[in-house]
Amino acid sequence: MASCPVDHNDKCPVDHSKSQPSKSTWATLFSSPTASTSTQSSLSTERETSSIPKADDGKWVYPSEAQFFAAMARKNHNPQAGDMKTIVPIHNAVNERAWAEVMQWEAGRGGEACGGVKLVNFRGKPGEMSPRARVKTFMGYTAPFDRHDWVVDRCGTQMRYIIDFYTGRNDGNAAPSFYLDVRPALDNWEAVKMRTERFWSRFLGSAPSPVLPPTSK
Numbered sequence: 227m228a229s230c231p232v233d234h235n236d237k238c239p240v241d242h243s244k245s246q247p248s249k250s251t252w253a254t255l256f257s258s259p260t261a262s263t264s265t266q267s268s269l270s271t272e273r274e275t276s277s278i279p280k281a282d283d284g285k286w287v288y289p290s291e292a293q294f295f296a297a298m299a300r301k302n303h304n305p306q307a308g309d310m311k312t313i314v315p316i317h318n319a320v321n322e323r324a325w326a327e328v329m330q331w332e333a334g335r336g337g338e339a340c341g342g343v344k345l346v347n348f349r350g351k352p353g354e355m356s357p358r359a360r361v362k363t364f365m366g367y368t369a370p371f372d373r374h375d376w377v378v379d380r381c382g383t384q385m386r387y388i389i390d391f392y393t394g395r396n397d398g399n400a401a402p403s404f405y406l407d408v409r410p411a412l413d414n415w416e417a418v419k420m421r422t423e424r425f426w427s428r429f430l431g432s433a434p435s436p437v438l439p440p441t442s443k
Contacts, residue, residue, distance in 0.1 A: 340381040
């Protein structure tokens with residue numbers, strides 16, 4: 227079983243019992259084999275602290291370049307050391323954006339009463355397409371390249387969020403863009419209420435409409 231690349235001083239938040247795809251989706255998106263000749267020994271061991279609070283104390287810490295590389299290598303994803311300087315910052319920034327969108331859902335739900343909503347754990351499910359993603363692909367949209375399920379704690383109430391990661395529209399800019407479809411999973415009536423309220427807010431024009439992922443060619 228692979229060891230967790232995230233914060234080795236705490237229990238691993240990733241469920242390693244799930245089988246992973248044969249090739250990393252992040253590596254597929256951003257790898258450029260001819261762009262760099264960096265070696266594994268040159269990878270940084272510095273780690274960036276996220277803005278995401280942990281359920282017990284402190285904040286989640288992202289893996290370093292070396293840890294990210296090692297985790298991908300253990301899973302036979304054939305990583306390139308030179309890609310880590312690109313993949314790791316993008317991975318971190320996308321997760322920060324995902325947390326910001328979770329916080330938009332949680333705004334006004336009472337989490338501030340106990341010091342704020344906290345992330346309990348997360349699970350990568352790149353091989354499991356969510357029902358909504360299946361509907362979108364059936365309608366002709368590009369399939370998500372990754373999926374996460376995040377469980378957050380709101381003053382003792384745990385809510386699971388589904389996050390589908392899509393590549394954004396390419397407007398000729400070299401920088402990659404992303405569309406994140408973040409919503410509470412329909413595990414309980416609270417999630418049903420939240421999603422119903424968001425639907426009516428958008429229908430009435432009081433909330434911004436989501437930007438859809440690009441359609442497949």
